Amino acid sequence: MKPALLRRKVKLKTLILAAILLCLTPSLSRTETTAAFQQGVEYVKLRLYPQAVDTFKSILSRDPTDVNALFQLANVYKLQDALELAIQTFNTLLTQLTSRNFTITDSKNALTIERIHGLTHLALSEIYCKQSKLDIAEQHAKEAVQRCPTDADTHYRLGYIYTHQAKFDAALTAFKHTLSHNPDFAEVYEWLGLIALMQQKPQQAVEHYQQAIKRKPYVQSAYYNLAKAYRLLGDTAAATEQLKLFQQMKTYYDRTYAIEGALAEDPLNTALRLKLAEVHLAHKHISAAITTYQSLIRLNPASVTGYDKLGRLYMDLNMPQRAIPFFLKVIEHNPNTVEAHVRLGWLYTTLKAFDKAELHLQTAIEKMPGLTLAYHGLAEIYTKQGHLQKAIDVYRHITEIAPDDDDARKALQNLEHLKKHF
Amino acid sequence: MSKTDLKGIPSLHHLFVFALIGFQYCALAFAEPIFVDVTESAGITFLHTDGRSGLRLFNEFLGSGGGFFDYDGDGDLDLYLINGAVQIGNAQDQIPHNVLYRNNGDNTFTDVTDEAGVGSRAYGTGAAVGDYDNDGDIDLYVANFGEDQLYRNNGDGTFTDVTTHAHIGNVNWGTSCAFADVDNDGHLDLYVANYAAYTPENDIRCEERGVHVYCGPHAYPPVHDTFYKNNGDGTFTDASALFHSADLIPQHGLGVAFADYDADGDTDLYVANDQDPNFLFQNNRSDNFLPNFSEVALISGVCYNDMGKEEAGMGTDFGDYDNDGWLDLTVSNYQTETNTVYHNHDGAFFTDNTITSGIAEVTHGYLGWGIKFFDYDNDGYQDIFVANGHLMDNITLLEKHVTYPQRNLLFRNLGDGRFANVMSEMDGLALEKVSRGAAIGDYDNDGDLDILVTNCNQRPDLLQNAIGNRNNWIQIQVIGQKSNRSGIGTKIKVVTGTHVQHWEVQSGGSYLSFHDLRAHFGVGKAEQIDLLEIRWLNGHTDRGTHLPVNRRFIAVEGREIVPIR
Numbered sequence: 001m002k003p004a005l006l007r008r009k010v011k012l013k014t015l016i017l018a019a020i021l022l023c024l025t026p027s028l029s030r031t032e033t034t035a036a037f038q039q040g041v042e043y044v045k046l047r048l049y050p051q052a053v054d055t056f057k058s059i060l061s062r063d064p065t066d067v068n069a070l071f072q073l074a075n076v077y078k079l080q081d082a083l084e085l086a087i088q089t090f091n092t093l094l095t096q097l098t099s100r101n102f103t104i105t106d107s108k109n110a111l112t113i114e115r116i117h118g119l120t121h122l123a124l125s126e127i128y129c130k131q132s133k134l135d136i137a138e139q140h141a142k143e144a145v146q147r148c149p150t151d152a153d154t155h156y157r158l159g160y161i162y163t164h165q166a167k168f169d170a171a172l173t174a175f176k177h178t179l180s181h182n183p184d185f186a187e188v189y190e191w192l193g194l195i196a197l198m199q200q201k202p203q204q205a206v207e208h209y210q211q212a213i214k215r216k217p218y219v220q221s222a223y224y225n226l227a228k229a230y231r232l233l234g235d236t237a238a239a240t241e242q243l244k245l246f247q248q249m250k251t252y253y254d255r256t257y258a259i260e261g262a263l264a265e266d267p268l269n270t271a272l273r274l275k276l277a278e279v280h281l282a283h284k285h286i287s288a289a290i291t292t293y294q295s296l297i298r299l300n301p302a303s304v305t306g307y308d309k310l311g312r313l314y315m316d317l318n319m320p321q322r323a324i325p326f327f328l329k330v331i332e333h334n335p336n337t338v339e340a341h342v343r344l345g346w347l348y349t350t351l352k353a354f355d356k357a358e359l360h361l362q363t364a365i366e367k368m369p370g371l372t373l374a375y376h377g378l379a380e381i382y383t384k385q386g387h388l389q390k391a392i393d394v395y396r397h398i399t400e401i402a403p404d405d406d407d408a409r410k411a412l413q414n415l416e417h418l419k420k421h422f
Numbered sequence: 423m424s425k426t427d428l429k430g431i432p433s434l435h436h437l438f439v440f441a442l443i444g445f446q447y448c449a450l451a452f453a454e455p456i457f458v459d460v461t462e463s464a465g466i467t468f469l470h471t472d473g474r475s476g477l478r479l480f481n482e483f484l485g486s487g488g489g490f491f492d493y494d495g496d497g498d499l500d501l502y503l504i505n506g507a508v509q510i511g512n513a514q515d516q517i518p519h520n521v522l523y524r525n526n527g528d529n530t531f532t533d534v535t536d537e538a539g540v541g542s543r544a545y546g547t548g549a550a551v552g553d554y555d556n557d558g559d560i561d562l563y564v565a566n567f568g569e570d571q572l573y574r575n576n577g578d579g580t581f582t583d584v585t586t587h588a589h590i591g592n593v594n595w596g597t598s599c600a601f602a603d604v605d606n607d608g609h610l611d612l613y614v615a616n617y618a619a620y621t622p623e624n625d626i627r628c629e630e631r632g633v634h635v636y637c638g639p640h641a642y643p644p645v646h647d648t649f650y651k652n653n654g655d656g657t658f659t660d661a662s663a664l665f666h667s668a669d670l671i672p673q674h675g676l677g678v679a680f681a682d683y684d685a686d687g688d689t690d691l692y693v694a695n696d697q698d699p700n701f702l703f704q705n706n707r708s709d710n711f712l713p714n715f716s717e718v719a720l721i722s723g724v725c726y727n728d729m730g731k732e733e734a735g736m737g738t739d740f741g742d743y744d745n746d747g748w749l750d751l752t753v754s755n756y757q758t759e760t761n762t763v764y765h766n767h768d769g770a771f772f773t774d775n776t777i778t779s780g781i782a783e784v785t786h787g788y789l790g791w792g793i794k795f796f797d798y799d800n801d802g803y804q805d806i807f808v809a810n811g812h813l814m815d816n817i818t819l820l821e822k823h824v825t826y827p828q829r830n831l832l833f834r835n836l837g838d839g840r841f842a843n844v845m846s847e848m849d850g851l852a853l854e855k856v857s858r859g860a861a862i863g864d865y866d867n868d869g870d871l872d873i874l875v876t877n878c879n880q881r882p883d884l885l886q887n888a889i890g891n892r893n894n895w896i897q898i899q900v901i902g903q904k905s906n907r908s909g910i911g912t913k914i915k916v917v918t919g920t921h922v923q924h925w926e927v928q929s930g931g932s933y934l935s936f937h938d939l940r941a942h943f944g945v946g947k948a949e950q951i952d953l954l955e956i957r958w959l960n961g962h963t964d965r966g967t968h969l970p971v972n973r974r975f976i977a978v979e980g981r982e983i984v985p986i987r
Contacts, residue, residue, distance in 0.1 A: 004690060010642050080631075082631075084823070086824040130758065131823055132758065132786035165775060165783060166778050167781070197773065198773075198775070198777060220731075221728070221731075222732045224729075224730030225728065225730070228773065231721075231770075232767070232771070236721075243720060243721065247720075250730060
């Protein structure tokens, strides 16, 4: 090959490579941005607001026109109660949207432009409500409804504003739209109840509050106002009953509110989060407890206690398949654990996965040879599988290491009797 | 422009520049002054101090109150203003003290503190007035951060501090207080709301988003309020237990209002608590006349807001705003909480009418303290005045749209259950200060009700009513014989045609403040009082019929009601 041709070829290759690199570079950057955006959203979910702010700011420093990041940043300011900053950021976003000067994050959590536009107005409406500027809030809510007409939240905001302005007919229409898009919007029933109370229609109020309670049984205000409706109907006994429930829910609310307040200051405090979950459990609010444990694990993936608590909770709920992964995580993070193996033995037995059950129970026994509970589990597996002699051997071993174990002795007698006669 | 000048101008009062009358939120803007700030011309130079430690000590933000009372019995209302005190360093040229101003009868006042002997230098908060010893002159109780003080009026323009002799020195951090005869024995008892167990030595530094702020009430434990039963011999007995059942949890008390809300003949009590459940003590006086209080706020609907949550209750007052014969209730609260208007349903239950009354939307943006029902325009309907001002001097660091000084609010009763926000940009209603207390009284005896507003670290505002007496009115000074001499708790009904109004003579109400003990009724254009009915606490009723309007009457229990002007 002639040197000139070679040079040309090399040059062409370089150019192609450069072109490829050029194409790849933004692609890589987009990937990074997407990952950062996802991380930011995750921070928001975990209420790690300072980290979320840093993340979205970092994205925006590279691309100030990324409207998804800008929306999320404004939203975090709103969540932090930095309302002026939030307004300023949302307004910047509106300017970008209006001038069509923007880019869109490629992420599963990213929003469409129209939705960002609508939700920005919705967020501004909520902020202006907080700032007692209902007229401005109303305008933004109307814009939000126009841009996101199928979003229940936008109609809800408008209904909320109209209620506070005592424009009850308009509020009722807005709430009707809300329910058409989300029939289980519990707060709507609460406001409908309140409007009925203000309009001296206590029977209607009772019905609305009952609907609210059916959908969200852990909200104190519904019980409080239901009691008021009963008072207006002259039913003091029913009112008193509801007030008792109200006080239970209020105690629950007050306790969780206090803990959540402390967590906002110290989001990585595991003890507080565990306490919060316990309060939820004490009031049988299982889904809230699960969410709390899940947050704990996400915030602290090495938290053995979090996995263990969640595993136990699912175990109590008789959901072995959900419980198992959490106990496996416990073992992963704490290989010396014995209890998790025993629990897994029990869970796999329930699922009739006897091999796995046996494996975990044997491991437990290896780690703690005197653990009769594991032997009991093994014996039970063998029994269920029809391996009577193996089961007998295990029970016999239990009676040797724990002579006072009556259960083992009885089981042994039964099995020996069974083997003898059949 | 003086108030007298305005009298000749026809109906300017009704020439609003604009009126936004929606279903709910009504704003009335007036082109003429409604309340004229006459503080300076009246000679009031009092300057409040919270101690100005610069450390945001917890006891500095509540402010101090004051009020109107005729201490010298000369027929016009004098002024008493309460002051804070220097607590840490920063000695000031003049030691702050409470001040008594004697009304000269010509719209000016003279400082008579020294000769009267009521210039307490304690860290003062609230006060109440009433003739506790039934000797014909009005005595004064001052609540302090520290030991409270009872001043017995000697009847000669001087007072004697009888705190020790009367066994009445509440040593807790007293705030609002009020006299009332809860056992109908003819002697005034006293209730003092207490705020928290706090000393500057155990002050905690609180921060919000990195900004040094005043701590919220829950930074310090609450203490039980104090109730003193009058023994009838110049002494009192601490009978706080009457209000404290074993399971009653103490709260951070700020506002106190006595009234017979259930119209069963004995005096009940409402206490506004700061970020705590409010109290409604129902007096179930037994057959042997011993008071027996049950705390019934929750079942009565006046404990929490509509969300079932505590609010930062500051001031409170009873008043029959819809003229149905049942005393309704209002409470001032923290910014973003709205003030509350509770409607009384036949004495059995209250409903929250804050939104429908038009109060919610307006008050949401203000931090309210002193609050009082009164008929400023003499149209026969109780209006509401609210003194506002933020608690944090540096609030704008946290919320740019919120200011430390704030406008006060006047709500005109529209007569249909709604109130309109009266705005006037050229008078006392336009002032923006850090207000706390609000007291009501006709200090110039011209037939309409004036306002005294106390402000934090500022001069108070004496707001002279410029338009009220364009409508007709009557005032009644009640003097009990078997009932307590001040007539506190006396119920007065005024009938003009089909219009019926009810009023109960009250010692407390509002926030840290006390008011004209004379009952004042605006009667619009009515030219005669068809019926004036006075029901004394002991059940006796006196009546007057076909009485002239625009007159002041004296009603001595068991005697004919007679005009005094």
